[in-house]
Amino acid sequence: MDFQHTEDRRMLADTLNRFIAEQYGFDVRDRIARSQEGFSRDMWQRFCELGIIGAFFDESMGGFGGDGFDVSVVFEALGRGLVVEPFLDALIVGRALAHAGNERQRERVASMIDGTAIAAFAHDEPGSHYELARVNTRATRHGEGWKLSGAKGVVQQGAHADVLLVSARTSGGEFDEAGISLFIVPRDAQGVKVRGHRKIDGGRVAEISLDDVILDADALVGKEGEGYATLTHAIGYGLVALASEAVGAMDVAKDHTLEYLRTRKQFGVPIGAFQALQHRMADVLLEIEQARSAAINAAAAVGGSGVARERALSAAKYSVGRIGALVAEESIQMHGGIGMTWELPLSHYAKRLVMIDHQLGDEDHHLARYIALGRAAS
Template identity: 55%
Template sequence: MDFGLSEERRILRDTAARFIRDSYDMKTRHALAASAEGFSRDKWREFAELGLVAALLPAEVGGLGGFGEDILVVMEEIGRGLVVEPFLATAVLGGGLIAELGSEAQKAILEEVIAGTRLLAFAQGEAESRYSLSEVRTRAERRGDGWLLNGQKSVVLNGDSADLLVVSARASGAADDEAGLALFLVDAAAPGVTRRGYATVDGGHAAEVGLADVKVGEDALLGEAGQAFPAIERVVGRGLLALCAEALGTMEVCRDMTLDYLRTRKQFGVPIGKFQALQHRMVDLCLEIEQARSAVMFAAGKLEASRPERERALSAAKNLTGRVGRLVAEESIQLHGGIAMTWEYALPHFAKRLTMIDHQLGDADHHLERFIAFSQAR
């Protein structure tokens, strides 16, 4: 099996890596994260001009691919640069749902997304849902020739800066039924929509979104009412792959910073990397990262497989990157010592991002249970 990248994907990777290296240092990143929206719209448009947003969407909607390998290449470089722009929220989740279910008129919105001029957010999670994709209590009721939405959404990634929300709501059925879910495009400035934004521990942004008698037309419905769950699961799967790829890039930066520190920090007149106990810990760390990379590459190749095969591979990758990410964060900090706890040093910011990645779209324990469930269902 050939695990090498095609020429086009090598160019994509090199373009992303060069741009981030030249214009996205840690000082710039901190300034962007501390801004009102938590990122730069100008920088987002620059990423879009380079084709990095289009690479995450299929060619049928004007993108450049959107395959598992494309997500892997782009998001790994995003992880290396600790980029705070909304790739996951806008391109992978919000854009992915419109690409999956949208009408021709709705898919036209993606032209603005690809150009970097419109931002999306997927309003899915709720206070009682934890990681369940089917636990949705927000209600959608037919009113005349449209719909009335009522409910609360929690921890909506980049929800405070989005221009358009992709909102999941229950059109029928019990609160935890997979059947009965619907998706709606909701203008973030529409009457009845409230947003309370806040910064997250890793430098990102999220929001609590309220929907109080929000009226939308029939043209706001994505796909068929009550049949949205399969598309939600598929697109969240793409999000899982994106997070795993981002974690790989982040882990490799932590590894390289730690190796460099072990080679330069001296104790008893020699670099501490000469001490066998530390060498053993570093070797174990490198082996775990390579194992995680194998799982993520396997998941990327299964993105278009049958549901059980796809979901097993994605949950296995998310479980492993979650566990290895925690190990990398802990070991890197311990091998550095006190300097790894200071704001001025880059390492702790990468470690915080690894911690947050584990909890987004389901933590390691959740995906272990999910992997077992799909394995037993065979």
């Protein structure tokens, strides 16, 4: 396997890293994350003008990338900067529309690429416990269109999105893969109620209730009852994104900790001279490289299909969940009490690493999924 990025990807990474370093410093990020909206529309537009979202899609969708490694280089840079703008939902919703949408729905991707439209992914439900097929929101026929009723939780930037990609059950039981359908729902549609709140790691999410929301026939994405395959496809790219974002955040936490070990003195010498701390830091460095390898493997596999793809994705998500918590804990402990303070960026990286574990399935969920996939294939 060739681990070297293409020249175009290196240029994209250099451009994005430079922009974040110069325009999205920690003070700027902290102000944006604590704002009423939880992200900056102006900053979002500037990111889009760099062509960042275009990297998620191939030329047929108006982009210039679309490969797993294109997604990876972007999100690793976003992780280094703790960027709170809604890139993950743009990726997942866009990939779903590109995979199964009709011509009109696929045209929405262009407005997402240029930043004129913000989309949110509304799939998780209270009590779903990360199970992809566990959907209780119902969609029933209403004339030539549809009527949706149900609830969705922890929708990233749900209060400020223009449209929602909503999963709903059109047939089958609560855990059935067959019978799940996807719908494009305008956030301001009658019957859509949104309650936003802050996230512990910055930005905002929303709880969304759907009370007899009436939709036209063309709101359905793909074929009725066949949305599970589209969810699996799109969320796979989301897992690559989160794994890569975690690696970027780990690298920064590592760098901050190494710098602290070199400069903080005790008994007249830098604390990094103490063998106990050297051993702990060496373990952290090795674990981060393990996470990086898992993320690379996921990026290479996401364009495929079948058990091999899904196991690589779950392996990566499990790895960054476990290792992210380790890096957060060790970095803070080696900093001592100052590591917990709001003013120190490290504490925010630690929170983000912990919260990444809880997006699109935590380490326990993906370990169980990895094992189950292996047993099913044997």
